[in-house]
Amino acid sequence: xxxxxxxxxxxxxxxxxxxxxxxxxxxxxxxxxxxxxxxxxxxxxxxxxxxxxxxxxxxxxxxxxxxxxxxxxxxxxxxxxxxxxxxxxxxxxxxxxxxxxxxxxxxxxxxxxxxxxxxxxxxxxxxxxxxxxxxxxxxxxxxxxxxxxxxxxxxxxxxxxxxxxxxxxxxxxxxxxxxxxxxxxxxxxxxxxxxxxxxxxxxxxxxxxxxxxxxxxxxxxxxxxxxxxxxxxxxxxxxxxxxxxxxxxxxxxxxxxxxxxxxxxxxxxxxxxxxxxxxxxxxxxxxxxxxxxxxxxxxxxxxxxxxxxxxxxxxxxxxxxxxxxxxxxxxxxxxxxxxxxxxxxxxxxxxxxxxxxxxxxxxxxxxxxxxxxxxxxxxxxxxxxxxxxxxxxxxxxxxxxxxxx
Numbered sequence: 001x002x003x004x005x006x007x008x009x010x011x012x013x014x015x016x017x018x019x020x021x022x023x024x025x026x027x028x029x030x031x032x033x034x035x036x037x038x039x040x041x042x043x044x045x046x047x048x049x050x051x052x053x054x055x056x057x058x059x060x061x062x063x064x065x066x067x068x069x070x071x072x073x074x075x076x077x078x079x080x081x082x083x084x085x086x087x088x089x090x091x092x093x094x095x096x097x098x099x100x101x102x103x104x105x106x107x108x109x110x111x112x113x114x115x116x117x118x119x120x121x122x123x124x125x126x127x128x129x130x131x132x133x134x135x136x137x138x139x140x141x142x143x144x145x146x147x148x149x150x151x152x153x154x155x156x157x158x159x160x161x162x163x164x165x166x167x168x169x170x171x172x173x174x175x176x177x178x179x180x181x182x183x184x185x186x187x188x189x190x191x192x193x194x195x196x197x198x199x200x201x202x203x204x205x206x207x208x209x210x211x212x213x214x215x216x217x218x219x220x221x222x223x224x225x226x227x228x229x230x231x232x233x234x235x236x237x238x239x240x241x242x243x244x245x246x247x248x249x250x251x252x253x254x255x256x257x258x259x260x261x262x263x264x265x266x267x268x269x270x271x272x273x274x275x276x277x278x279x280x281x282x283x284x285x286x287x288x289x290x291x292x293x294x295x296x297x298x299x300x301x302x303x304x305x306x307x308x309x310x311x312x313x314x315x316x317x318x319x320x321x322x323x324x325x326x327x328x329x330x331x332x333x334x335x336x337x338x339x340x341x342x343x344x345x346x347x348x349x350x351x352x353x354x355x356x357x358x359x360x361x362x363x364x365x366x367x368x369x370x371x372x373x374x375x376x377x378x379x380x381x382x383x384x385x386x387x388x389x390x391x392x393x394x395x396x397x398x399x400x401x402x403x404x405x
Contacts, residue, residue, distance in 0.1 A: 048151040051162035069120035079117035090146040173199040173278035181301035199278035212269035310392035
């Protein structure tokens, strides 16, 4: 009896094991049918997300890269372990093999420094000669090159290359030399000496060093101050300077024959720094796609605009003629946004004669009524000028002509 019970028990165990093996086999087949086609990928951890906003600019013998560093992995987790930066170079002469996300990089370069999640860089400066030395000898000649970056984990696995950027490896022009930088009533005037050989053009840059702020209002918003929307201080009030952390911003692109520039946007009371860079521009074509290479900065010129620039001209001058006896002319115009504005002067001209100022001192209102417009003439012409606290006058506003009803 006991022997028969043991035989029956062993048969039940074998039956259960065979059933469980069949279930596992079905699950494995189902998983293989729903998974990715091909061999399984090795498990990778701590893969930073790809960079999507890479920007590359050439200045002198350096290539400057800027991007937003990733903060998460491809799985949505925080970057934990150390990561490295890998750079991919792709010569643009390979027109038939444009890089795609799935293609391998022909010339990868692994940077040696390791970074933690809190210290991932967002910019980098690479020497052009060192980059071109990574290419073979037949590729190492003046040409456009595509470049991309990616952050890789400890096992050198990455989630994919960033967007591709083009740069040119041609030699940059020598920087120009600023000869004159002065403040006039028209604005800030720059004059420079062209380098040799002559470049294809110039690019003027300006940097704000400090801006005026009223001493009576130390808690003024910097954003409002930069927008010039803060209240106008009283004439003769003492002003302090607040330092502004600003980078170089381009003002204008000029042709090769230009050696002068007038900055009409400079403001009274502000400190500026100016520089000029020479440009090497390539024509549009299959290899050169309109890229420009900037030279190094010319020796910067610092200026402090001390109320030597007149205010802007008033705009939108309008006139309404009344029906009284004698008829009166009502003038109105838009206010001029200027921190050092003292007021406005109103001028009238009759029958082609000389201009006559109607007010003795600058008025702060943006309206004026002339009751003697048609005393000796049936027509009159009007214009308005803005006046600063240093008695600098703006150009005329738009001129209007009125006729007696």
